[in-house]
Amino acid sequence: MPDDLTLPEPVGSFPAAGQPVPQHWSRCFGCGDQSPAGMSMSFTAGEGLDVWGRLEVAPRYQGGPGVIHGGILSTAFDEALGMVCRSIVDGPVVTGHLEIDFARPIPLGSVLEFHARIDGSIRRKVYASAEARIVEGPTADPDVVVATSRGLFLTVTAEHFEKTKDFVDGVPERPFGTSSI
Ligand SMILES: CCCCCCCCCCCC(=O)SCCNC(=O)CCNC(=O)[C@H](O)C(C)(C)COP(=O)(O)OP(=O)(O)OC[C@H]1O[C@@H](n2cnc3c(N)ncnc32)[C@H](O)[C@@H]1OP(=O)(O)O
Numbered sequence: 001m002p003d004d005l006t007l008p009e010p011v012g013s014f015p016a017a018g019q020p021v022p023q024h025w026s027r028c029f030g031c032g033d034q035s036p037a038g039m040s041m042s043f044t045a046g047e048g049l050d051v052w053g054r055l056e057v058a059p060r061y062q063g064g065p066g067v068i069h070g071g072i073l074s075t076a077f078d079e080a081l082g083m084v085c086r087s088i089v090d091g092p093v094v095t096g097h098l099e100i101d102f103a104r105p106i107p108l109g110s111v112l113e114f115h116a117r118i119d120g121s122i123r124r125k126v127y128a129s130a131e132a133r134i135v136e137g138p139t140a141d142p143d144v145v146v147a148t149s150r151g152l153f154l155t156v157t158a159e160h161f162e163k164t165k166d167f168v169d170g171v172p173e174r175p176f177g178t179s180s181i
Pocket residue numbers: 024078079081082083085086091092093094095096097123124125152154156
């Protein structure tokens with residue numbers, strides 16, 4: 001992380017502390033309410049440049065026997081870190097780099113709480129970090145951090161999605177999306 005980062009003021013569009021942070025896109029796999037196979041994560045604004053997120057670990061998120069798939073957990077962190085960028089960016093961001101440390105197994109049936117914060121920004125780059133705790137479920141302990149993450153997000157313009165925006169319901173000539181099978 002660069003040592004010349006700044007911590008901007010929150011943007012006016014970011015909700016007040018304790019208020020829901022709305023989905024950024026209804027079809028988003030992480031937070032969208034029109035993504036039936038998605039994760040339906042919800043978010044609340046924190047006191048500063050931070051958000052709280054919630055994920056119910058459904059049985060279909062299974063990786064190893066009885067535990068969450070690491071890719072699902074990575075997706076949840078991606079979403080939480082992207083969401084906190086909204087505290088300082090009034091426009092779209094995309095993930096440039098994402099890293100995860102998996103500290104404890106997370107059983108299916110858990111409810112995970114994410115706390116994500118802005119570490120700083122410079123030019124188009126926003127650095128954020130987060131941790132996750134199990135707050136409900138068989139091994140719930142709000143004092144134990146079960147995973148941590150850091151990410152770099154880049155602000156982009158609407159033009160970034162220009163070539164893909166017509167594919168929101170799938171690629172028409174390819175009924176199974178972009179797969180060749
Ligand atoms: C409505 C609200 C929604 C907000 C809420 C959003 C929540 C969404 C949550 C899900 C988000 C996703 O999963 S998004 C999907 C996954 N991500 C993607 O598809 C992105 C694919 N990658 C790209 O399109 C591109 O590589 C970009 C846009 C990330 C960067 O390309 P670019 O725009 O040409 O930028 P570029 O000039 O290369 O780099 C700009 C600066 O960033 C640095 N940089 C770029 N990439 C990296 C990198 N991986 N690691 C380190 N540094 C990097 C460069 O060194 C440079 O630093 P310097 O010279 O300034 O020092």
